Amino acid sequence: MSQTVILSDPTFDAHTWHGHVEQAERLVAIRNAIASSGLHNDLRHYEVHPAREDDLELVHTPRLLAQVRRLASYGGGQFDSDTYVTPASWEAATLAAGAAIGAVEAVAGSESRNAFALVRPPGHHATPSRAMGFCLVNNIAVAARYAIRRLGLKRVAIVDYDVHHGNGTQDIFYDDPQILFCSTHASPFYPGSGSVAEMGDRVAAPGNTLNVPLPFGTGDRGYRRVFEQVIAPAMRQFQPELILVSAGYDAHWSDPLGPMVLSVNGFAELNRILLELADELCASRLVMSLEGGYNLDALAASVVAALRQLLGRSPGQDAIGQVDAPEPDAEIDRVIDVLKDRHPLLR
16 A cells, blocks of 8 residues: 555646746646656546535635635636636635645545645645635635544644745634644735744643744755744654645745745745654644745655655655755744743743
């Protein structure tokens, strides 16, 4: 039995807007890289089913879902300057959430140790009532709430290492004591949320949000320190039964949207830490769901490295390389020190 499930669907390609950076070519590049890597036959490819509306309503308002469906039925349009809808977008969005659910079912049901939902559109900016930031439905949030409400898990952790703060995921779970949301992100940067002071609802879920806003220019060393000194201790304190990863690769140094300097090897190091935490805390149960990443070569290389790791192998050689530049160590130290001093899971 292969230990790694992969979920994707060609329908995702139909959700694309000419000239937009969040385009069908992103998954095309990933598929081509998987094929040339020799990993295709080592992965279990599961069919994707659309999420049911009642599962989407675990995190989103009926009004938002109706807006997305209606705009698609009218031939498409835009929610804002960043976020578009095509005639295929409602189907793509429900399939993306369904892929994340399918990944959780495979892992929670012991069919697989881990899984990767390779989906579009991304999801972590979608709030309960608003589509924004390229995102229509919050795939990782739907999957997390599904794990709690439908599968009976008690504690689920979400780690988001996309370069942008996952404001939608935070909003959805801010008062939920069963979900730990951890985000590393560039600051100040879109969408402007994610300060260290945002730690979860003080009454309902104190400490269940953990934000690590990082200065521009943070790279492999800084991210590794944050994961070792902040994310890992918080996860051990929370003791999740399942780890979900909002896997955005726009913190890569070559990304056209991001101001960070992570390399493919740097992302692989973060994955190593998360996989070791999954082994330690939750019987290796880990699910990744694709978010951002807009340099096609870096995106594809990072996903292939992650799949190799999910299969229990070395991530392989980083053919793209890394930036040889100093990191803002003093600023990173300040963020880590503030969190260790103030956050309930780190004190």
